Amino acid sequence: MLNIAVMVSGGGTNLQALLDAEKAGGLGGGRIVCVIASKENVGALRRAEAFSVPGEVCRRTAFSCEEEYENALFAILDKYNIDLIVLAGFLSILSKRVTERYANRIINIHPALIPSFCGKGYYGLKVHEAALAAGVKVTGATVHFVNEIPDGGAIIAQKAVYIEPDDTPETLQRRVMEQAEWILLPQVVRQFCQGQIRIVDNKTYITEEKQDV
Numbered sequence: 001m002l003n004i005a006v007m008v009s010g011g012g013t014n015l016q017a018l019l020d021a022e023k024a025g026g027l028g029g030g031r032i033v034c035v036i037a038s039k040e041n042v043g044a045l046r047r048a049e050a051f052s053v054p055g056e057v058c059r060r061t062a063f064s065c066e067e068e069y070e071n072a073l074f075a076i077l078d079k080y081n082i083d084l085i086v087l088a089g090f091l092s093i094l095s096k097r098v099t100e101r102y103a104n105r106i107i108n109i110h111p112a113l114i115p116s117f118c119g120k121g122y123y124g125l126k127v128h129e130a131a132l133a134a135g136v137k138v139t140g141a142t143v144h145f146v147n148e149i150p151d152g153g154a155i156i157a158q159k160a161v162y163i164e165p166d167d168t169p170e171t172l173q174r175r176v177m178e179q180a181e182w183i184l185l186p187q188v189v190r191q192f193c194q195g196q197i198r199i200v201d202n203k204t205y206i207t208e209e210k211q212d213v
């Protein structure tokens with residue numbers, strides 16, 4: 001049984017997909033034991049509460065330096081004995097000290113097909129605005145391991161979504177969530193919890209799902 005922390009900054013629809021998957025027995029034995037928000041009053045904290053999952057707030061600006069913030073974050077992660085951190089719409093960039101302590105144990109969902117439309121500054125609607133501005137016909141979502149380079153860790157899974165001629169950033173964002181993000185993230189968390197993800201030379205390989213006996 002792996003203990004999962006989900007880190008959030010916003011509405012939390014991806015968190016919701018994970019909570020629903022856990023309830024349906026779809027996280028491969030993993031359980032969400034806390035939700036950590038980057039600020040107070042985000043919608044994701046209310047979703048956690050509705051599922052009786054403890055919510056914590058760790059706000060970077062509440063600390064005088066990066067190291068103090070990291071220490072506070074580590075204290076929360078230690079308190080819940082966390083094995084896997086899932087960034088689900090978490091807007092801060094985690095420092096190397098954090099990504100190294102949890103090397104290959106932090107995953108993030110990004111709403112584009114990495115290496116397109118990713119890296120510093122590509123978050124929220126900006127990602128979809130950039131895809132539409134580039135005129136690409138296909139976009140999607142990517143789940144990847146997190147290292148100190150924004151959106152730069154090994155790719156674990158991707159799902160493509162077609163762009164429609166009359167798409168706006170908002171309609172595209174919604175379709176990418178519905179058709180890709182909410183499916184892909186619980187799937188990868190399940191694979192992680194079942195020990196199916198292997199990483200070699202910054203590339204991942206998914207081994208076959210273990211059958212229940």
Ligand code: GRF
Nearest residue numbers: 010011012013014089109111
């Ligand atoms: C999602 O598009 C996710 O891919 C990105 O931030 C957004 C979060 O949405 N990293 P939500 O808070 O899960 O609704």
